[in-house]
Amino acid sequence: MWIYEKKLEYPVRVSCPNPRLAKIVLEQYGGADGEAGAANRYLTQRYMMPTGMAKGVLTDIGTEELAHWEIIATLFYKLIKDASIDQIKKAGLEDYYVNHGKDVYLQSAGGVPFTAAYFATKGDPVANLVEDMAAEQKARATYEHILTLSDDPCVNETIKFLREREVVHFQRFGEVLDNVYTFMNTKKCF
């Protein structure tokens, strides 16, 4: 089971209302390489993993991704909550606002609703883990694109933290892949 902790993993600060940037960060809320996809990918893949290490890392990183998902929602909330209708119109968010108001919605920056098609389970631990490593790199790249587009240094601080976590997760998944290869080679000897 999971237990909710009434705190964020990392502080979220924004300089001022910024609906344009709010829409951009939605890419990491419900986009193809976003945090919802990451959490669901790892927490769904863990069941048939062959080693305790693989099950543990997928559980722990999947859980940390849920905390990142909450951080992205918090960024969106803080960037849009005090925005005026004028600011929302100027940023081109009428199409978002007409359906969701100021609520966060599980979609990409481009408005595509989240789907399970963003991640796989292949019945093959190596294929799954290599997908996970690619997912971390794609998320890192998305965070770098967000930094390129962002004009808020406070938001950048949080985005940089999230980008750094993708690098650490990539490293851990690489170690798990080694562990699974070793396990499979040992098994073949007998």
Added chain:
Amino acid sequence: MNKKMSQQAKMLKEIMSYEFTAVDLNLYLDTHPCDMKALAEYNCVTHQLDILKRAYEQCYGPLAAFGSTPSQFPWMWIDEPWPWEVEF
């Protein structure tokens, strides 16, 4: 923000920094279970974190529900601010 609020955010931020250290060490230990130095550091951080959380909960209510910690009267779990509302 009133003064009480900023003190709450300050305490929360310290807990967050310790818990992040624990998260990162946890992931490292998952793939390096025999690293004694990292394990000792993890146990040390866990102890510090527990002290900080209990102190915070005395003032602001439970950090986790579902039986994780006892609550004073009245039930304080539902007290605002929720995490996305905290001003750092």
